[in-house]
Amino acid sequence: MRGVVLLSGGIDPVSGRPAVPRGEVAAIGLALSAGGAVGGLHVGEGSVAQRQAGGYGLERVDCLRGGGDAVAILAAHLSAPPPDLVLAGSRACGGEDSGMLPYLLAERLGWPLLAGVMAIGAVADGWLSVTIGLPLGARQEARIRLPCILCAHDAAPAPPFVFDRARRVVVRTVDVSDAPPVPVVEGVERPYRARPRLIGSAGPGGGGTVLENPEPAEAARVLLAHLRALGMLGSSEGASIDA
Amino acid sequence: MTGRPRRDPRAERARCLVPGGVRPRLVRAGWDGVLTAEAGPRPPAVVCIEEPAFWVAAIVETPEGRPDRWGRQVLGAARVLAGAEGGVVALVTGVEAGHGVGEGGADRVVVLDIAIGPEAMPGVMLAALAPFAPRHVVMAETPAGGDWARRLAARSGWSIQAGIEMLNARQALRPVGAMRRERAAAPARVLTVPIDRVAPYGGMRREGRGCVPPDVPVLEARVQVGPVVLAQAAEMPLAEAPFVMAAGQGVRDFDSFHALSRFLGATEGASRVVCDAGLMPRGAQVGASGTVLDARCYLAFGIAGAPQHLQGLGKVEHVVAVNTDLHAAIVARAGLAIIADAQAVMPALLDLLREEG
Amino acid sequence: MGALIAAEIGGIALAALAGWLVLLARWLKGRPAAGSWLAGLRHVPRRYLVDVHHVVARRPAAARMHALAAGGVLSGAVMALPAGLLGAGRIVWALAALAFGIGGIGALLVWRRRVPRSPPGLSGGAFLWLPAALAAWCVGNGLAALFMAVGAPALPVVLAVLLGGAGGVGLLRLVALGPMRHALAGVAWLAGHTRPGRFTGRDTALRPLDLVAPRLGVLVPADFLAPELAGFDACIQCGRCEEACPAFAAGQRLNPKALIQTLSAAMRVAPAAYAGRPAPGAPVMDGKGGMARPIVGNVLHRDSLWACTTCRACVEECPMLIEHVDAVVALRRGQTLMLGAVRDGAAQALQASRERAEPGGRDLAARGDVLATLDVPVLPPGGETGILLWLGEGAFDARYGRTLRALVTLMRQAGLRFATLGADEVDCGDLARRLGDEATFQALAAEAIGALKARRFAKIVTADPHALHVLRNEYPALGGQWTVQHHTGLLDELVRDGRLRLERRQGGSVAYHDPCYLGRYNGEIDAPRRLLDAACGGRVEMARHGMKAMCCGGGGGGPASDIDAVTRIPDLRMEQARAAGAGVVAVACPGCTAMLEGVTGPRPEVRDVAELVLAAVVAS
Structure with a gap:
């Protein structure tokens, strides 16, 4: 199976340095687990991040150099000849970061897409079986027709970084014809400012309730009421008693 | 009544204001579901x-x-x-x-x-x-x-x-x-x-x-999705678990501890000392040298909260501690701290849960 | 008759030489070392008699045994061989007999070493035959020489030569196939020692790796330098390293002696059995050895590699001057750079080092937050100051912030002009380098050197001995040379110059815990003690202190790799402090602070030297 991993600009949120986003590392891992040749695809000039992607197991990264809509450029590049599988991270890191690119690409190519993929299974009759990761450790099995686009779950197993691979990866710049320009994104852009989340009654800062030397029964009652109020016991209580 | 408490938006809003003022209270923390517990008259x-x-x-x-x-x-x-x-x-x-x-x-x-x-x-x-x-x-x-x-x-x-x-x-x-x-x-x-x-x-x-919902247009399905398989709290990776209940030196009766975690549907964790002593597996260790949690709630029994342990609490939203020492570091981090012997509270909690069925 | 003796001794000597050549041929399958190995032979006598002896003599009994046995065996042979060949007077034979006699006493001491009870650090197995072989060689040849001296008839001489020859064959067997290859390999190792700087001073910096070489680090024995391979064969299994190793003491899967023996065995398809203590709890790795066969995961357990804290305690103790830490780092480089096979925690730290220039993954701009209340100036590129304060990784830790604030307060009181790099201070790369990630280390080093070169200052001061070692000893090879001082050195200087006046505080007794990277790596063990003597009431010493201090467990990426242990290293160290009767453990390193503060339960307090000095300072 021929797999292609989409690589974004790759900026680390904390340092602003080039870095392969976690989801894209997971995507490389999924592609490798599917077997066969795995290449990387990036729209724009290659940077350190693309070379680092090689460290996670890509043998080759093609950087498509051309102006205009990245989706159109990718769609044109992927249509001849199409790979079996296109993988992406949950969302890009360093640009618009909307997570739209794989969806727009799937729409344009007319391929099916699944997001949150944790693992890739076998191929049977042109159908690929995958495991989808849901919140709280839940899992869902699914089958998808090839060729398809898969967005890796951030928690999908990541392959190790190997410097020897990173130094040997072939990063190739491919000049492609310009695509129609994307509409200008409106709005005012400025440095990010962390905003506090919504109002609550207690938080990691502490300063919570302290109950000194209560009777065990009283302590238990307060504890249970508190956990219930936090929503930690919820409806799963009955089920967990049976379990 | 369904037994489910009704929300009272006005009471909620009032609680979100600084005392006596009109300015909303700002807390660098997540939303606390305590607000929903307040029963009140229906609008x-x-x-x-x-x-x-x-x-x-x-x-x-x-x-x-x-x-x-x-x-x-x-x-x-x-x-x-x-x-x-x-x-x-x-x-x-x-x-x-x-x-x-x-x-x-x-x-x-x-x-x-x-x-x-x-x-x-x-x-x-x-x-x-x-x-x-x-x-x-x-x-x-x-x-x-x-x-x-x-x-x-x-x-x-x-x-x-x-x-x-x-x-x-x-x-x-x-x-x-x-x-x-x-x-x-x-x-x-x-x-x-x-x-x-x-x-x-x-x-x-x-x-x-x-x-009236629309008639679903039939599509040629290229994706088939199976049923959702829920994870058991006990088998959930500690780093992913939403509700972690951990044992420290103050816990000696591990049968009660395990029973309680099953009742509460919590994933089990432990302090380093407990893991070192072999009372809990190494994989359960919470802390800088163990697992850093991403849980919503952390229930700590008999844990004092050494700096390395608290580092493992990472982004945990709600910490609940049961500990005999009022001055333990974890008490300062906890939204609810009960200063009592964990060994006594655990059976009481178990009794209460059994009583409620 | 003389010819018979000469033939016997000469035959054994020739056979030994042939054995040496066989060994040499194997070592030469390793990578060529810089400099001439042959030329190094001229240093061997001095290195044996001065440097090796210096270490051996720390245990006088062992030194005596070694001098008598090795001296007697060799000098007797050296006298008897020409005497037999050229014909000599009775006096020469008598002297040879005397030498063999001394060797015989040595053999007795060798025997006494393991009888009635063998110390746990010593290996058994083939070693049990050594006293017998030595005794036969010395007694046989000694009697033969004695008979020659007194002019005895032929028969006793022949019988004596037979006995000596039997002993010689036994020794040969132990040399060629057993652990006594130490004798032959030792010569080669000392001639080609990979750290010649050790013989003229201190040489503890890791060597930079050429990152374009096809094979990075070590995966198979042939990837080691040829003299290093000889070094592994030079191990005599005396067990001093394992007695000093903190990981071994904590029950981690590392025994430095077993490690070196494993590396020696890894060169051979059919190695001699190892009869010493193994690494605690390590499963038997019975893979096949060979110069081109993988080491880790085949003959060496992975955990052995990552349990090492790079504290150099084993190197400090090794009488053969073997470089255990170099071997560990070389193997780690292979695992990390060629295979990416590191422990999970270490992988995270390395990724953060690569992508955020900070192994903890934190924002570089937040490093100075710990000093926010003290308003320490940040030196912009092109700026000039007296002292550049390198904060290090500890600055991100709230506990260690107290230390840094104490240091800054003291520097202010002494009227020093200093500044930090602010957000331009990247990690020095210590962790990445010790974990074998030379690529990330060199990238970080290049960035740090660039940031430092863009500013002017008289010297760098840091409270982190790991940063100190990297900046002082390892950056020069990459083009960055500065005067780098540890904060204890600076404070000591200030106190001695009278710029800080201390008044001794009474209180519990204080024990100073030497950081490995300040003590063993840089030889600085006195300045902190002088400071403590001036600042604190009673100072006590732990049994292991100074150059022999035990590691806290925090070095070499130990906490990041987090190898399973029976007990924790800092718990052991804290127990030693308790045993010394210390109420306070004085530290001088962020790693030690974090590790020792992590010890739970009632225990001595952990205070940095700077904090103790600040408590004792009086307005001048």
């Missing part, structure tokens, strides 16, 4: 709106029958965008869907079949939304909601702003460029909200009138 009136100037749609997941905290915030965001003139239509997916959506701020409710696969979903949504021609569609940036929003935007060609961190009727603000920059712009056609970014609707109850 008397219901707002009904027949012909709004425009519609705003909210897609609400109700996995447990009614909108959860996040779902109510999605409705709240839709209400912000609708303002006084607009109406809010909620597209609800989930079991026994439709409860509590009016309180959340919806004027109309369309219940969608939960079994609709991800591939068919944008088509179904577009069909359901067509009569309303919504100006905006708001969804939660959950795994499912985020997926639907992007499918919808890609299918319809509508503009999208994913992961709004601040919203009013005129502009939406979201991080871009690897969370290092942010952009403020007029709200797009499709918006997704992360948890605890937009307040739930706090006004008078809306009508929440049910509307």
Whole structure:
């Protein structure tokens, strides 16, 4: 199976340095687990991040150099000849970061897409079986027709970084014809400012309730009421008693 | 009465103000569900709106029958965008869907079949939304909601702003460029909200009138999705578990501890000392040299909270501690600290849980 | 008759030489070392008699045994061989007999070493035959020489030569196939020692790796330098390293002696059995050895590699001057750079080092937050100051912030002009380098050197001995040379110059815990003690202190790799402090602070030297 991993600009949120986003590392891992040749695809000039992607197991990264809509450029590049599988991270890191690119690409190519993929299974009759990761450790099995686009779950197993691979990866710049320009994104852009989340009654800062030397029964009652109020016991209580 | 406590939005709002003032209280923390526990009188009136100037749609997941905290915030965001003139239509997916959506701020409710696969979903949504021609569609940036929003935007060609961190009727603000920059712009056609970014609707109850769901257009399915397999708390990776219950030196009776974790549906953790002593497996160790948690709630029995241990609590929202030492570091970190012997509290808690069945 | 003796001794000597050539041929399959190995032979006598003896003599009994046995065996042979060949007078034979006699006493001491009870650090197995072989050689040849001296008839001489020859064959067997190859390999190792700087001073810096070489680090024995391979064969299994190793003491899967023996065995398809203590709890790795066969995961357990704290205690104790830490780092380089096979925690730290220039993954701009209340100036590029304060990784830790604030307060009181790099201070790369990620280390080093070169200052001061070692000793090879001082050195200087006046505080007794990277790596063990003597009431010493101090467990990426242990290293160290009767453990390193503060239960207090000095300072 021929797999292609989409690589974004790759900026680390904390340092602003080039870095392969976690989801894209997971995507490389999924592609490798599917077997066969795995290449990387990036729209724009290659940077350190693309070379680092090689460290996670890509043998080759093609950087498509051309102006205009990245989706159109990718769609044109992927249509001849199409790979079996296109993988992406949950969302890009360093640009618009909307997570739209794989969806727009799937729409344009007319391929099916699944997001949150944790693992890739076998191929049977042109159908690929995958495991989808849901919140709280839940899992869902699914089958998808090839060729398809898969967005890796951030928690999908990541392959190790190997410097020897990173130094040997072939990063190739491919000049492609310009695509129609994307509409200008409106709005005012400025440095990010962390905003506090919504109002609550207690938080990691502490300063919570302290109950000194209560009777065990009283302590238990307060504890249970508190956990219930936090929503930690919820409806799963009955089920967990049976379990 | 169903036994489920009713929300009282006004009481909630009052609790969110600084004491005696009109300024909202700001806490660098997540939302605390304690607010919902307050029972109160039901708002008397219901707002009904027949012909709004425009519609705003909210897609609400109700996995447990009614909108959860996040779902109510999605409705709240839709209400912000609708303002006084607009109406809010909620597209609800989930079991026994439709409860509590009016309180959340919806004027109309369309219940969608939960079994609709991800591939068919944008088509179904577009069909359901067509009569309303919504100006905006708001969804939660959950795994499912985020997926639907992007499918919808890609299918319809509508503009999208994913992961709004601040919203009013005129502009939406979201991080871009690897969370290092942010952009403020007029709200797009499709918006997704992360948890605890937009307040739930706090006004008078809306009508929440049910509307007929559309006929689902049959698609050639290229994706087949199987049933969801829920993870058992005991088998959940510690780093992913939402509710962790941990034992420290103050715990000696591990049978009670294990029984309690089963009752509470919590994943088990432990302090380093307990792991060193071989009383719990090494994989259960919480702390800088063990697992760093991403849980919502951490229930610590007999743990003093050494610096390395507290480092392992990472982003944990709610810490509950049972410890004999009032001056233990974990007491300062806890939202609720009970200064008592964990050995005595655990059986009492077990008794209480058994009593309640 | 003389010819017979000469033939016997000469034959054994020739056979030994042939054995040496066989060994040499194997070592030469390793990578060529810089400099001439042959030329190094001229240093061997001095290195044996001065440097090796210096270490051996720390245990006088062992030194005596070694001098008598090795001296007697060799000098007797050296006298008897020409005497037999050229014919000599009775006096020469008598002297040879005397030498063999001394060797015989040595053999007795060798025997006494393991009888009646063998110390746990010593290996058994083939070693049990050594006293017998030595005794036969010395007694046989000694009697033969004696008979020659007194002019005895032929028969006794022949019998004596037979006995000596039997002993010689036994020794040969132990040399060629057993652990006594130490004798032959030792010569080669000392001639080609990979750290010649050790013989003229201190040489503890890791060597930079050429990152374009096809094979980075070591995966198979042939990837080691040829002299290093000889070094592994030079191990005599005396067990001093394992007695000093903190990981071994904590029950981690590392025994430095077993490690070196494993590396020696890894060169051979059919190695001699190892009869010493293994690494605690390590499963038997019975893979096949060979010059081109993988080491880790085949003959060496992975955990052995990552348990090492790079504290150099084993190197400090090794009488053969073997470089255990170099071997560990070379193997780690192979695992990390060629295979990416590191422990999970270490992988995270390396990724953060690569992508955020900070192993903890924190924002570089937040490093100075700990000093926010003290308003320490940040030196912009092109700026000039007296002292550049390198904050290090500890600055991100709230506990260690107290230390840094104490240091800054003291520097202010002494009227020093200093500044930090602010957000331009990247990690020095210590962790990445010790974990074998030379690529990330060199990238970080280049960035740090660039940031430092863009500013002017008289010297760098840091409270982190790991940063100190990297900046002072390892950056010069990469083009960055500065005067780098540890904060204890600076404070000591200030106190001695009278710029800080201290008044001794009474209180519990204080024990100073030497950081490995300040003590063993840089030889600085006196300045902190002088400071403590001036600042605190009673100072006590732990049994292991100074150059022999035990590691806290925090070095070499130990906490990041987090190898399973029976007990924790800092718990052991804290127990030693308790045993010394200390009420306060004085530290001088962020790693030690974090590790020792992590010890739970009632225990001596952990205070940095700077904090104790600040408590004792009086207005001048």
